[in-house]
Amino acid sequence: MTTTVDLVPGWVTTRDVIAATYGCGTFQGIEPADAAGKVFVYSDPSAGEEYGYTFDGRAEDDEFGPLYLYTGAGANGDQKPSGRNGSLLSHVEKGREVHLFVAHGRLPGSGAMRQRYIGQMVLDPVKPYDVRRGPGKDGVMRDVLVFRFRPAEGTTPAWTEADRMPAAAQTAFEIVDPAVAVAQPVVLPEQSGAKVKKTEQHSTVETMADIPAGQRKVLRREGELVKAFVAHLAAAGHETHSFQITIKGEPGALTPDLYDATDHALYEAKGQTTRANVRMAIGQLADYRRHIPGRKDLLRVVVLLPSEPTEDVKDLLGEEYVELVWQTEDGGFAGWPLAYNQP
The missing domain is CATH 2.30.280 (PUA domain-like)
Structure with a gap:
């Protein structure tokens, strides 16, 4: 040594x-x-x-x-x-x-x-x-x-x-509160004069x-979007949380953005309204829903966006049986309440 x-x-x-x-x-x-x-x-x-x-x-x-x-x-x-x-x-x-x-x-x-x-x-x-x-x-x-x-x-x-990180020994499922804290812009300290060898x-x-400044802004926007939507759901009396899903043989955990227990709806949020982001959200929701217990066949999956996407992206979501909610200019949420209620 x-x-x-x-x-x-x-x-x-x-x-x-x-x-x-x-x-x-x-x-x-x-x-x-x-x-x-x-x-x-x-x-x-x-x-x-x-x-x-x-x-x-x-x-x-x-x-x-x-x-x-x-x-x-x-x-x-x-x-x-x-x-x-x-x-x-x-x-x-x-x-x-x-x-x-x-x-x-x-x-x-x-x-x-x-x-x-x-x-x-x-x-x-x-x-x-x-x-x-x-x-x-x-x-x-x-x-x-x-x-x-x-x-x-x-x-x-x-x-x-x-x-x-070691792989998980077993598949497990835990309920967690949604982590909706919004990161603040990093403020760098002034040079202290300390020397580094x-x-x-x-x-x-x-x-x-x-991490590029533009991407930091996008990720903060996503956090702000989830935070605003959680407040919106809470005001309507909805119970919300999320999940921690560990998979046997794999390191880390799957962590969906938000679950609305009242509507039995799983949300994936994106900080940009682009086709690439929506396609990624569709894939994430397809993966998550496989591991959600209880009435899995009736689980609703929803993409949450900061603005309205194009008509073709809307059609893509519809064909994949994924619902859509987006934030409007006045701070409301179009597409919510969801179009129909599950039995």
Whole structure:
């Protein structure tokens, strides 16, 4: 094991070495080092297996590139975006770097866990975390915050195939509240004057995940659309939530945007009214509906859009037996109430 303290991806060390160097704690998964302007994150995918779930690990790349998921702090009860979790959510605002380590086996003759440094990360600036369902140490199901890390600009992460998120052991189905928090535009801190060693091979916290500004705007629009529609349904007395669907043999989870329990209707929202987005929504709904229990043959599937699509796109939805709701200029929703009621 190396005895240096340079934060170079691939370096194997212990929490004690990091704590002695940067002045942070050694026991929690999220350890802020305020004086050093850093937050150290220690991921141990095997830890969650004790409670029947594992949310930590390298997820499948999406259209924006690599993604690492990390379970937030809080052993029992719903996890909150405050405390140690808040130190991650505010890392850009406070000018702190986030450094990710993964458990790497125990030191011979010692109970101490070795830590392999993956690299500097940033939270996804559009969707910093997902809300998942999982048991706490007390066995009671609760909301879990699963943070979404992207490599900071200039970082080549030292993850391996072994760091990929484990596949689910069984197919499972959990009811969750819809995650309708709308991400705010990222405000970058002013240059603090702090220097970064060349050996660290990564840049300061000012660098953000390489998600184009236009796409950030689209994703925020989608969140705002779902939030407005949930409020619309609530005002009409409808019960809404969503689902977390894990599939045996596959990592991660399927997470539909919104389920209206009153109408037995499943919604997929898109931030743009384009043919490509509608086609994607049709495919997602077809996949989701296969796993929704209870009156599956009567489940209604609906695409939710921010504006009216073309007539041909409407025809496409009709031929696929997918209903359509879109937001009007006055903030209302055309197509709702849905055209007919299921028995």
